Amino acid sequence: MSENHRTASTASEAPGTEHDSGTQGVSITLEGITKRYDSGKPPAVDGLNMEIPAGSIVMFCGPSGCGKTTTLKMINRLIEPSSGRVLIDGEDVTDLDADRLRRRLGYVIQAGGLFPHMTVAKNIGLVPRMLGWDASRIRARVDELLELVSLDPATYRDRFPRELSGGQQQRVGVARALAADPPVLLMDEPFGAVDPITRQRLQDELIAIHSELKKTIVCVTHDFDEAVKLGDWIVIFREGGILAQYDSPERILAQPANSFVEDFMGAGAGLKQLSLSRLDDVELTEPVRVRAGAPAAEAVETMRAAGEDYVVVVDDQDRPVDWLIASQLERLETLPTQVNEDLPVVYNRASLNDALDSMLVTTTSSAIVVGKRRQMLGLVTVDTIMDVISGLNGRAHDTAAEAPLGQNEPEEFEIPEDDGRTGRNTDEAIAAKQREDSTADTGDAGDDTAAGDPAGGAIADDTAGNTTGDTAAGEPDDRPAGAHRADGDRP
Ligand SMILES: Nc1ncnc2c1ncn2[C@@H]1O[C@H](COP(=O)(O)OP(=O)(O)OP(=O)(O)O)[C@@H](O)[C@H]1O
Incomplete structure (x- = not known):
């Protein structure tokens, strides 16, 4: 975070x-x-x-x-x-x-x-x-x-x-x-x-x-x-x-x-x-660490004693060299000393998003987290990341009570008389009017430019796209002020 x-x-x-x-x-x-x-x-x-x-x-x-x-x-x-x-x-x-x-x-x-x-x-x-x-x-x-x-x-x-x-x-x-x-x-x-x-x-x-x-x-x-x-x-x-x-x-x-x-x-x-949370903020999993160059049979023993099915090989300064599953270990005499460049390694200041990216690239379900001088701090797993997402949802709830106030009270907006409609400032009337204006804007971008808008037609085009899409979908409940007020747990 x-x-x-x-x-x-x-x-x-x-x-x-x-x-x-x-x-x-x-x-x-x-x-x-x-x-x-x-x-x-x-x-x-x-x-x-x-x-x-x-x-x-x-x-x-x-x-x-x-x-x-x-x-x-x-x-x-x-x-x-x-x-x-x-x-x-x-x-x-x-x-x-x-x-x-x-x-x-x-x-x-x-x-x-x-x-x-x-x-x-x-x-x-x-x-x-x-x-x-x-x-x-x-x-x-x-x-x-x-x-x-x-x-x-x-x-x-x-x-x-x-x-x-x-x-x-x-x-x-x-x-x-x-x-x-x-x-x-x-x-x-x-x-x-x-x-x-x-x-x-x-x-x-x-x-x-x-x-x-x-x-x-x-x-x-x-x-x-x-x-x-x-x-x-x-x-x-x-x-x-x-x-x-x-x-x-x-x-x-x-x-x-x-x-x-x-x-x-x-x-x-x-x-x-996930970009809201840093690896620093989550609890890491401690893997079984074994030394580079040590006999593989010892590593198998340590792994079994810990009830795990993989080990992380580290050098004498605790920097990750490789990680190996049981079947790989059993084929080896001694543990590797050459750093495997494909390891999913992420720094502890990185976001959980970065960690997930690295897991996706290497198709693994965890990544090795390192700190200063690339020393291994532990592993972050997909399960940890899922837990964080649920936690963020809970925290999202907590922030509701602190949220600052904001809403619109649209001013009375007269629909022109010759327009064939009656009524003022209802959501539908405003939406219909905007839809109409947007259509007019799209066809006449020069108007906006003349009004002093340097972006002129580009803005008019975008706006027209949005308005037409939204209002055509017919979502009267979607009005923001209403959405805020309807939200009972807000101030
Ligand atoms: N000087 C102006 N004269 C007339 N219309 C304007 C003027 N300035 C902005 N507008 C219009 O007001 C609306 C809001 O413009 P504004 O620049 O505030 O939007 P914005 O959200 O900041 O857009 P962008 O992200 O493209 O910069 C737009 O429809 C724009 O065309």
């Missing part, structure tokens, strides 16, 4: 107070926020109510065009809500002037969003300069932040963004967002533009930074696995900023609230649960 998940239960209680390593996170409350870009169309976000607990990481997930970025940008007022309020630590953001807003909300976008003509130090010092800090204070802060994001200040301070790799630019972007020590960090697809290995490293660093600073982090992602890895809580939106589920990763994986969430997660949700 990742560090952030271990701290999830305390994160929601984190006070919004100062401590030694900086300002801790504060809560964010969305009160019925709606964004309507175009008066003739359904809102991009509709009557969204949501609590984001202080000090937690909340991941916004959902298909393209469902309103994730719009919701995020309404928090820092890059987009003004058409109606509703956003409260940061209980204070309405519309009452905050630009300086106070900058101090409270750091913002990270893809590829860091750095100014190409400014050095790293200038980029990071941008907000402190606007806030009138003196030069020596800014310089000290820049160096402190570069250390925090694992970049050597002397090497990187005076470089320009073009002289950095994608991952380094992203780190500088995070440092810049943290410059004025805001209690809240908003991130929009922060790791979208880097390769998978750098992405994994940056995710691990974000978890480390979060466990040190305890900021409130709201992060938009396309990648559900990233949401599971980073999130204390995950929000899955459907079109129109409608909340399909707001819950812990464990619970979303074990108990998706509706078929939309199930479809969004795709196949293998059970397996994704």
Whole structure:
């Protein structure tokens, strides 16, 4: 289980107070926020109510065009809500002037969003300069932040963004967002533009930074696995900023609230649960260990005495060399000393998913777990992994009581009079209207582009696909707010 998940239960209680390593996170409350870009169309976000607990990481997930970025940008007022309020630590953001807003909300976008003509130090010092800090204070802060994001200040301070790799630019972007020590960090697809290995490293660093600073982090992602890895809580939106589920990763994986969430997660949700647990966290099985080069007959005796039918051969430093079943042992004079490269070996920091992968590749029902210097710690078996899945299902139940509140109260939506239907704002009416709008969008992608949406037709196409599929399936019970309210064990 990742560090952030271990701290999830305390994160929601984190006070919004100062401590030694900086300002801790504060809560964010969305009160019925709606964004309507175009008066003739359904809102991009509709009557969204949501609590984001202080000090937690909340991941916004959902298909393209469902309103994730719009919701995020309404928090820092890059987009003004058409109606509703956003409260940061209980204070309405519309009452905050630009300086106070900058101090409270750091913002990270893809590829860091750095100014190409400014050095790293200038980029990071941008907000402190606007806030009138003196030069020596800014310089000290820049160096402190570069250390925090694992970049050597002397090497990187005076470089320009073009002289950095994608991952380094992203780190500088995070440092810049943290410059004025805001209690809240908003991130929009922060790791979208880097390769998978750098992405994994940056995710691990974000978890480390979060466990040190305890900021409130709201992060938009396309990648559900990233949401599971980073999130204390995950929000899955459907079109129109409608909340399909707001819950812990464990619970979303074990108990998706509706078929939309199930479809969004795709196949293998059970397996994704395994990426929540590390081998470190599970009890390993101790096999019969025998020394490389020893007489095979002795090994058979030791194996029989232990009531087992296989042994693991280790070298004099306890590193695995081979494993042998009884019939193989009986054919040998002495035990092998040559390392069998095909052994399913996994490190103890790996996830259970990694362990299962290694078992599948070698078609064995267990894997050898090693720690520092490749010393064998024990075996993990398929049975252990199955037990963990059942345990996660139980824990998913436990997190239900802590889940933050979230639901939509869609605003009254007038069906145009000449449309031949009557009635307002029923699920069916909205669904029918959306279906119609989506069909119109698909046929006229140029309209969206003209409205200022840079992704234009691509978004319209996706959206049309989803809406038509969902509503045609006729799942009135699938409305997210209803699904939440119907869930008796939630607050
Ligand atoms: N400036 C704009 N003018 C008009 N419509 C917009 C504008 N910005 C976004 N939209 C529309 O609002 C809806 C939500 O867009 P938003 O960017 O919030 O979605 P998203 O979930 O972040 O999508 P993606 O994952 O593709 O970035 C989409 O239908 C989009 O076309």
